[in-house]
Amino acid sequence: MKAIQVSEPGNISVVEVEEPELAGSNEVKIRMRAMGICGSDMHILHGENPFASYPRIIGHEVAGEVMEVGDSVSRVGVGDKVVVEPMTSCGTCYACRQGRPNVCVNVEVYGVHREGGGREIMSIPDHLVHKVDDRLDWSEIALIEPFTIGAQSVYRGDVKEDDMVFIIGAGPIGLCCLKVAKEAGAKVAISDFNEERLAFAEKWGADFTVNPGEGSVVNQVLDWTEGMGANVVIDAVGLPQTVEQAIEVTSVAARVVLLGFHSSPSQIPQVDITKKELTICGSRLQTDRFPKVVELFNTLKFDVKDLVSHEFSINDTEKAFKLMESPPSSVRKVIIKL
Ligand SMILES: [Zn+2]
Ligand SMILES: [Zn+2]
Structure with a gap:
């Protein structure tokens, strides 16, 4: 064979x-x-x-x-x-x-x-x-498998209804996170340098798209959230600078979910974490997400x-x-x- x-x-x-x-x-x-x-x-x-x-x-x-x-x-x-x-x-x-x-x-x-x-x-x-x-x-x-990866990130970020979620990167995994976060009732912004990907993300329900080539990402997300910052940030790119950006755009009491495997350090002032009491976590593979994602696909409405x-x-x-x-x-x- x-x-x-x-x-x-x-x-x-x-x-x-x-x-x-x-x-x-x-x-x-x-x-x-x-x-x-x-x-x-x-x-x-x-x-x-x-x-x-x-x-x-x-x-x-x-x-x-x-x-x-x-x-x-x-x-x-x-x-x-x-x-x-x-x-x-x-x-x-x-x-x-x-x-x-x-x-x-x-x-x-x-x-x-x-x-x-x-x-x-x-x-x-x-x-x-x-x-x-x-x-x-x-x-x-x-x-289904890549969607379990997205579902794990949404679970790790404890995404709730009406949360304002910012996803960095509109590649396949970023898009899976978007779809699952929308399913959880969140409002979702997503960033990418590629306009074609952003257009697709809009088609998939993104409430707001951010092109980092068109000005400060932090300012754009702060505008979208009327100054609050994002309640959950999922970094599906994983570069040292996107991790820094992820922490910078958070609201108070926010969750930051990291998916990258980059080995270079990011520079993060600890005051940003403490003052807002951020929860920063990694998301790797998935735990018990298959039954839930299969159920979602089986509805046939999750197209x-x-x-x-x-x-x-x-x-x-x-x-x-x-x-x-x-x-x-x-x-x-x-x-x-x-
Ligand atoms: Zn994969
Ligand atoms: Zn073990």
Whole structure:
């Protein structure tokens, strides 16, 4: 069977690998159908993901159809459409005991630390498989994982009805945060240098858009909030200067959610944090977000299909990754049909 493999940094291709067997009675064998390409896949391809080892079958935003189940599996059955929750944890470390397996000291992500879902068939323990409504199409189901990342950020920011939320960056993850925050009843502003992305964000319900190229972001957000500042800021860009900006635009008692992995320090005066009693937190992967996001998608009213801007067949994998290499502004989410 075919699989999408990064053999070493800089080299991606479709390779022939052996079809997996059910490794236990709790396993589910899935005929994979769609895989979203994520920024983190590009990092693996470029050798910039410290967690990845090579060769690696990538793919963590994946959807498929159950083709076989082990004897003890009752959550899903043959023919079900499913999304994969691509994360495992040890169950015993401090984070796991706190119900936060996403920051387990031994966390492993499928498609990063271990073989992912970018292949024709995969076998995986049943607790990592979530059944979805039959009427969702494959590309749509592959969007569920990035939406769990957005949902985690909104949860970490404790976004409430009528909160004024400012999201930095209107790439796929920023857009997922936008949609979930709107669903929670918040008012949302979003920033990006790219006007095409901002126009799309408006279409998706953004109440206010900010182009940092057109003047001070802080002033624009303060104007929008009539001087109050944003109650929640989600930084989906993660540069040292966006973190500084995130803290500067907050209201009193605000929450700041950081998603970036940048290792350079930001310069932040502590008085800004103390005076307003800010809560600053990170958001990584997700905890228990899959059932909630699946439920949202299953309503069929949560229509986010237009996040997908391009679809490729598995045979055109290299073309798809080439497009992602220097994506024109029309590129949002690229899906590979498996
Ligand atoms: Zn992703
Ligand atoms: Zn753990």
